[in-house]
Amino acid sequence: xxxxxxxxxxxxxxxxxxxxxVQSAFLTGLRERTVLGVRTTDGRTxxxxxxxxxxxxxxxxxxxxxxxxxxxTTWAWNPSPRRGQPLDRPFAWVLVRLDGADTALLHALDxxxxxxVRTGMRVRVRWAAERTGAITDIACFEPYxxxxxxxxxxxxxxxxxxPVTSILAPARLDYTYGPGRAQTRYLEALAERRTVGERxxxxxxxxxxxxxxxxxxGVATDERVEVGPAGTVTTFCIVNIKAKNLDIxxxxxxxxxxxxxxxxxxxxxxxxxxYDQVRMGLRVEPVWSEDGRHPDHYxxxxxxxxxxxxxxxxI
Amino acid sequence: MDPARDVAVVAFAQxxxxxxxxxxxxxxxxxxxxxxxxxxxxxxxxxxGFTCSGSSDYLAGRAFSxxxxxxxxxxxxPIAESHVETDGAWxxxxxxxxxxxxxxxxxxxxxxxxxxxxxLRSVLTRQLDPYYVAPLWPDSVALxxxxxxxxxxxxxxDEPELARIAARSRESARANPHAQLPGARDPGEYVVGPxxxxxxxxxxxxxxxxxxxxxxxxxxxxARPAWIRGIDHRVEPHGLGVRDLTDSPSTRLAAERAGAxxxxxxxxxxxxxxSSQEVVLxxxxxxxxxxxxxxxxxxxxxxPMMAAGLIRIGEAAARIHRGESDRALAHATSGPCxxxxxxxxxxxxxx
Ligand SMILES: [Zn+2]
Numbered sequence: 001x002x003x004x005x006x007x008x009x010x011x012x013x014x015x016x017x018x019x020x021x022v023q024s025a026f027l028t029g030l031r032e033r034t035v036l037g038v039r040t041t042d043g044r045t046x047x048x049x050x051x052x053x054x055x056x057x058x059x060x061x062x063x064x065x066x067x068x069x070x071x072x073t074t075w076a077w078n079p080s081p082r083r084g085q086p087l088d089r090p091f092a093w094v095l096v097r098l099d100g101a102d103t104a105l106l107h108a109l110d111x112x113x114x115x116x117v118r119t120g121m122r123v124r125v126r127w128a129a130e131r132t133g134a135i136t137d138i139a140c141f142e143p144y145x146x147x148x149x150x151x152x153x154x155x156x157x158x159x160x161x162x163p164v165t166s167i168l169a170p171a172r173l174d175y176t177y178g179p180g181r182a183q184t185r186y187l188e189a190l191a192e193r194r195t196v197g198e199r200x201x202x203x204x205x206x207x208x209x210x211x212x213x214x215x216x217x218g219v220a221t222d223e224r225v226e227v228g229p230a231g232t233v234t235t236f237c238i239v240n241i242k243a244k245n246l247d248i249x250x251x252x253x254x255x256x257x258x259x260x261x262x263x264x265x266x267x268x269x270x271x272x273x274x275y276d277q278v279r280m281g282l283r284v285e286p287v288w289s290e291d292g293r294h295p296d297h298y299x300x301x302x303x304x305x306x307x308x309x310x311x312x313x314x315i
Numbered sequence: 316m317d318p319a320r321d322v323a324v325v326a327f328a329q330x331x332x333x334x335x336x337x338x339x340x341x342x343x344x345x346x347x348x349x350x351x352x353x354x355x356x357x358x359x360x361x362x363x364g365f366t367c368s369g370s371s372d373y374l375a376g377r378a379f380s381x382x383x384x385x386x387x388x389x390x391x392x393p394i395a396e397s398h399v400e401t402d403g404a405w406x407x408x409x410x411x412x413x414x415x416x417x418x419x420x421x422x423x424x425x426x427x428x429x430x431x432x433x434x435l436r437s438v439l440t441r442q443l444d445p446y447y448v449a450p451l452w453p454d455s456v457a458l459x460x461x462x463x464x465x466x467x468x469x470x471x472x473d474e475p476e477l478a479r480i481a482a483r484s485r486e487s488a489r490a491n492p493h494a495q496l497p498g499a500r501d502p503g504e505y506v507v508g509p510x511x512x513x514x515x516x517x518x519x520x521x522x523x524x525x526x527x528x529x530x531x532x533x534x535x536x537x538a539r540p541a542w543i544r545g546i547d548h549r550v551e552p553h554g555l556g557v558r559d560l561t562d563s564p565s566t567r568l569a570a571e572r573a574g575a576x577x578x579x580x581x582x583x584x585x586x587x588x589x590s591s592q593e594v595v596l597x598x599x600x601x602x603x604x605x606x607x608x609x610x611x612x613x614x615x616x617x618x619p620m621m622a623a624g625l626i627r628i629g630e631a632a633a634r635i636h637r638g639e640s641d642r643a644l645a646h647a648t649s650g651p652c653x654x655x656x657x658x659x660x661x662x663x664x665x666x
Contacts, residue, residue: 004337004338006337009376009432011376015445017445017446019446023446027446046554046557047556048447048554048556050554054552054554054557073465073556074461074462074464074465074468074560075461075464076457076460076461076463076464076507076508076509076510077460077505077507077508077509078457078507079505079507079508082436082437082452082454083437083452084437084450084451084452085451085452085453086451093453093457093458093460093461093507095461095555095556097556103554103556103557104555104556105447105556106447106448106451106453106461106555106556107451108451114508119464119465119468134450135446135447135448135450135451136450136451167446167450169445169446169449169450171441171449173373173376173433173434173437173438173441174433174434174437175376175432175433176431176432176433177376177432178337178338178340178432179340180338180339180340180341180342180343181338181339181340181343182340182343183340211340211342211383211386212340212342212343212346212386213342213343213346213386213387214386214389215385215386215389215390215391216389216391217360217389218346218349218350218360218386218387218388218389218390219346219350219389220343220346
């Protein structure tokens, strides 16, 4: 059994999210150093504001300004900040009920140690130097000695001349991808320019690439079977749009290829023949890439075409 | 509401939960469990009326990852199949409804999660409100710690009690050969205070599967079926600052609708990944001292994501199968700070 392969896998996605009228006003307000809540039909003020009342499901649009000062309702001490979190030194996570609000906002509190934090302590917003209309326009909270009602700036009704209407929410997650036993064996064989499938002990079908299980019988496949190298085009399509980061001239042919001895067709590009001469039944063989880890494409072997009956089950 | 038909859990299987399973793909992890649960009933894949699974692409880092796992089920010839992108307990709920409609007599429910490829605390931030919360990357332990502090401030618990909950759970897990953390251990350092290492669940990989059957089919497949007397699930607002973190009204309501309060239960399998969450759930479910809580060790002893909730139902049912319980409550949760909760009530016939 070869060593199980693994490789770093980074998933990054910059979601652009559109904002409704309430979220837009709230985040634009943060850009302008103004905190807005939304008033419910029964007179509570929700901060951060939402578009529908979580209790009554009423539509909410009545924006009201609250203070940038508030009270900690619960907290947690974070001794080891992680990537993306608001501060890069130990800090407290806090839920803060801002003065004028009836619900609490999650954020970070800049404090030297856990002894400096308690439920009920007074805090105020520390604004980020550069603000774009995002929750991170609040850099964090900081301890504050004053009482409620010391609002900064004039009251605001939530109408802005230049509102933000969307946010860009970048995310990055790091994984170590492991393909498991069956695919490791397949990839190891490819490195030796061999294609290896696995046979189902029950129905005797050979799967290429093997995934460790027979989808028909639901049992593990583990008898290794070398297949190919040549095979038959079972079906194909002509690609006319150039893929980003892919140095292949269009049009080209992408095909299902049933390697000799395999009971499942795999995918591959067809080269060495004009795209409009590729046909079902064409006999092809792999052309290995320089680094030898996988076939770059398949080219005609020059044999006569396969008879339809020999591959019709694999289309 | 009286269900139109009686539906029971007739078999349960789970993997040995481990910190890493690098040598296994998801389907390779799952398949032995599927075989085991079917072997227990003598059913073959083709006999199953409905199949439903739970898993999450964010754990795998790949889109449509559940389709690969389907290879382990034997999805040819075509089967009736569905998937939920959450814990398998909700897949079981869907299967239960399917059986109640009479469209199927048996169902296979499975779920799995490999947390080891990614960084679980970061991965779970992606289930948070993307506008106001996720951009701050508060990890799963941080959010549970806010809840724990709220409980301590309210006088509902203290740090020594949390340590006792963790120790009791892991001592119970000594009798569970599948547990990842059997045996009490040192409470450890603060991860995010007031939660210490000992208050947090292990991160690990695992899978579980359950077979449901209706009426006489259940009696034929199992000597003592665990009849599902009721299931309900409820959700609370996503805004953490809107909720009372010391309480779980959604759990209480789900339990009420599932009939949990009609007669006492003798066993409760609670999906409380953090020690502090057991305090919330005991209160919400009004569990007295006579109730045996988490005899399996619970999520503090093994918390395979997307399977740990289904395992609670499976463990509760298995105790009924073995004659160790007559009426058991099983609970599953999803989301931060017990946001979503499912409660099932299971009963065995008098033996
Ligand atoms: Zn087979």
